[in-house]
Amino acid sequence: MANKANQWNIALLQMDIAIGEPDLNYAVLEGLLEQAIKAEAKPDVVMFPEMWNTGYALDRIHELADVDGERTHALLSSFAREHGVNVIGGSIAEKKGDQIFNTIYVYNREGIKVAEYSKIHLFRLMEEEKYLQEGSHIGQFELDGIPCGMMICYDIRFPELSRKLALGGAQILFVPAEWPNPRLHHWRTLLMARAIENQMFVMSCNRVGTSGTTEFFGHSMAIDPWGEIIAEGTEAEQIIRTQIDLELVQQVRSRIAVFEDRRPSLY
Numbered sequence: 001m002a003n004k005a006n007q008w009n010i011a012l013l014q015m016d017i018a019i020g021e022p023d024l025n026y027a028v029l030e031g032l033l034e035q036a037i038k039a040e041a042k043p044d045v046v047m048f049p050e051m052w053n054t055g056y057a058l059d060r061i062h063e064l065a066d067v068d069g070e071r072t073h074a075l076l077s078s079f080a081r082e083h084g085v086n087v088i089g090g091s092i093a094e095k096k097g098d099q100i101f102n103t104i105y106v107y108n109r110e111g112i113k114v115a116e117y118s119k120i121h122l123f124r125l126m127e128e129e130k131y132l133q134e135g136s137h138i139g140q141f142e143l144d145g146i147p148c149g150m151m152i153c154y155d156i157r158f159p160e161l162s163r164k165l166a167l168g169g170a171q172i173l174f175v176p177a178e179w180p181n182p183r184l185h186h187w188r189t190l191l192m193a194r195a196i197e198n199q200m201f202v203m204s205c206n207r208v209g210t211s212g213t214t215e216f217f218g219h220s221m222a223i224d225p226w227g228e229i230i231a232e233g234t235e236a237e238q239i240i241r242t243q244i245d246l247e248l249v250q251q252v253r254s255r256i257a258v259f260e261d262r263r264p265s266l267y
């Protein structure tokens with residue numbers, strides 16, 4: 001169960017990512033995880049950014065990606081079990097056979113992998129489609145009995161996906177990202193829109209730092225089902241902490257009955 005009935009403490013680990021240096025990135029993440037767990041309000045859920053193991057080193061991704069996710073699994077599964085914490089494992093470059101996926105692993109408090117999701121909309125502006133394989137299913141799962149959804153970065157531009165997750169029961173949407181300048185306005189607006197239109201919590205975790213000439217602005221956000229930003233990161237590496245009460249989802253949904261008022265026969 002969540003901490004108290006339906007309450008979750010969430011920690012968003014807004015990290016910098018060294019491009020093409022998995023050893024460094026695993027070490028940075030381990031440090032942040034240790035820090036996250038030391039807080040007085042122990043997190044129920046932790047999450048990190050997109051492609052945190054390699055960054056966008058796409059031209060060397062076949063040699064750098066985590067083969068069958070084994071290194072990531074060893075770290076995250078044992079962390080989840082040791083500390084009794086749910087883990088939304090950001091996303092990693094994952095090698096399966098000769099294909100590379102951009103994949104999130106989700107662990108429950110026992111350290112069991114309960115779900116995985118590979119990005120289904122590949123971002124052409126970063127030439128993802130030339131190097132990565134798109135996923136073939138959506139990201140729906142439960143943690144502590146709470147229905148959740150997940151998507152990755154560019155996926156938030158596709159409202160049909162979050163609506164499908166909401167219709168499948170999701171009360172909270174998790175979004176790891178590497179969303180760069182100059183599109184802060186898009187990032188904030190799209191995340192708020194996904195929360196408002198689906199009347200669910202949205203938790204996003206973006207990276208900070210630079211990669212070549214590309215700058216990443218952080219601004220990881222926790223947004224409630226009313227669309228209010230309840231926590232937001234700066235542009236520095238940091239842990240953003242928030243506490244949510246999942247009861248709010250039903251309160252907002254019963255106040256404005258969007259799901260009952262839909263007219264799917266017309267659109």
Ligand SMILES: O=C(O)CCC(=O)C(=O)O
Binds near residue numbers: 153157178
């Ligand atoms: O849609 C955007 O503007 C950013 C998307 C992106 O950077 C990504 O999916 O990696």
